[in-house]
Amino acid sequence: MLMAMLYGAKDLRLERGDDPVVGPGQVKIRFGAGGICGSDLSYYGKGRIGDFSLMQPLCLGHEVSGEVDEVGAGVTRVKKGDRVAINPNQPCRVCRTCKVGKGHICLAMNFYGSAALFPHIQGIFREVIVATEAQCFVVPQSCDFRIAAMAEPLAVALHAVRRAGSLVGKSVLVTGVGPIGSLLVLAAKRAGAAHIAVTDVADAALKRAEALGIDEAVNAVASPEKVEAWYANKGTFDVTFECSGNAAAIASAIQATASGGCVVQVGMLGVPTADIAVNRMVSREVDWLGAFRFDGEYGAAVHELASGAIDVSSLLTHSYKMSAANDAFLMAADRSQSMKVHLTF
Numbered sequence: 001m002l003m004a005m006l007y008g009a010k011d012l013r014l015e016r017g018d019d020p021v022v023g024p025g026q027v028k029i030r031f032g033a034g035g036i037c038g039s040d041l042s043y044y045g046k047g048r049i050g051d052f053s054l055m056q057p058l059c060l061g062h063e064v065s066g067e068v069d070e071v072g073a074g075v076t077r078v079k080k081g082d083r084v085a086i087n088p089n090q091p092c093r094v095c096r097t098c099k100v101g102k103g104h105i106c107l108a109m110n111f112y113g114s115a116a117l118f119p120h121i122q123g124i125f126r127e128v129i130v131a132t133e134a135q136c137f138v139v140p141q142s143c144d145f146r147i148a149a150m151a152e153p154l155a156v157a158l159h160a161v162r163r164a165g166s167l168v169g170k171s172v173l174v175t176g177v178g179p180i181g182s183l184l185v186l187a188a189k190r191a192g193a194a195h196i197a198v199t200d201v202a203d204a205a206l207k208r209a210e211a212l213g214i215d216e217a218v219n220a221v222a223s224p225e226k227v228e229a230w231y232a233n234k235g236t237f238d239v240t241f242e243c244s245g246n247a248a249a250i251a252s253a254i255q256a257t258a259s260g261g262c263v264v265q266v267g268m269l270g271v272p273t274a275d276i277a278v279n280r281m282v283s284r285e286v287d288w289l290g291a292f293r294f295d296g297e298y299g300a301a302v303h304e305l306a307s308g309a310i311d312v313s314s315l316l317t318h319s320y321k322m323s324a325a326n327d328a329f330l331m332a333a334d335r336s337q338s339m340k341v342h343l344t345f
Ligand SMILES: [Zn+2]
Pocket: 037, 038, 039, 062, 063, 152, 153
């Protein structure tokens, strides 16, 4: 079996490993398609993401779908030949946060392709994957593997929406319209947002966001006066989804959010700290909420995609063979050309 292993920044190697053996309660899956996530890109480009650094070779990948090849003893919900989306979350279900129903922030989370723990949790950009039955979500045979693989990033967006609460009739700002920000646009529309504005620093990303049917697209670097106009009258938006992870965008997001509104922080900051206008946040009671991964939203995301209720097809811009994974990562990093880049074998 081939797998994509990262040895350090920009050092991705296609390696051969042993085929995994399927045990009781487990499912063996042939890789269908895998999306390159911002976290994969960060590991690839810098050898780390946020506070997590590469300490040993890491197989990347956690946005994956495939076809069931074999099922272990006791597996009843999936069968050979099924197409499945694979939930990369494996919370322990017994720690303090799991016990209060927040499995996504499990204290001992096994999340594919992550250097958060040591030894690292290996990812699933590999020809053959063994997952638990609970991780497998069956999609129709007609569902493109790349669409099914979008369940993971869509689940991130749905979780961020859940953190914000009801969006019905609300005005929403999305800062940073890469794949996650774009999925947030789609999720916010679906959740009943009345007005959606987006910011980015890349015109290509703004153009793609406009095609998703938003109300305003602003280049925050080229037109800072448009962003500053949102600060007037104690802020403009009921809810802001900060997806850029850019320190200046976070400071701006808090000021653009209306009194009593909330900022959901989805983007992971590229530097350790950000300067924010704390007093304005306090005096206007703007809530600043972290949103990390997802839990039950994965199943909801699969349903939204499989039913066609959320159409992500315009976000799928490129597909590469795993043997050209380096090219795929370079393309995924080029925001002037790509949105979501997928790998196949
Ligand atoms: Zn992801």
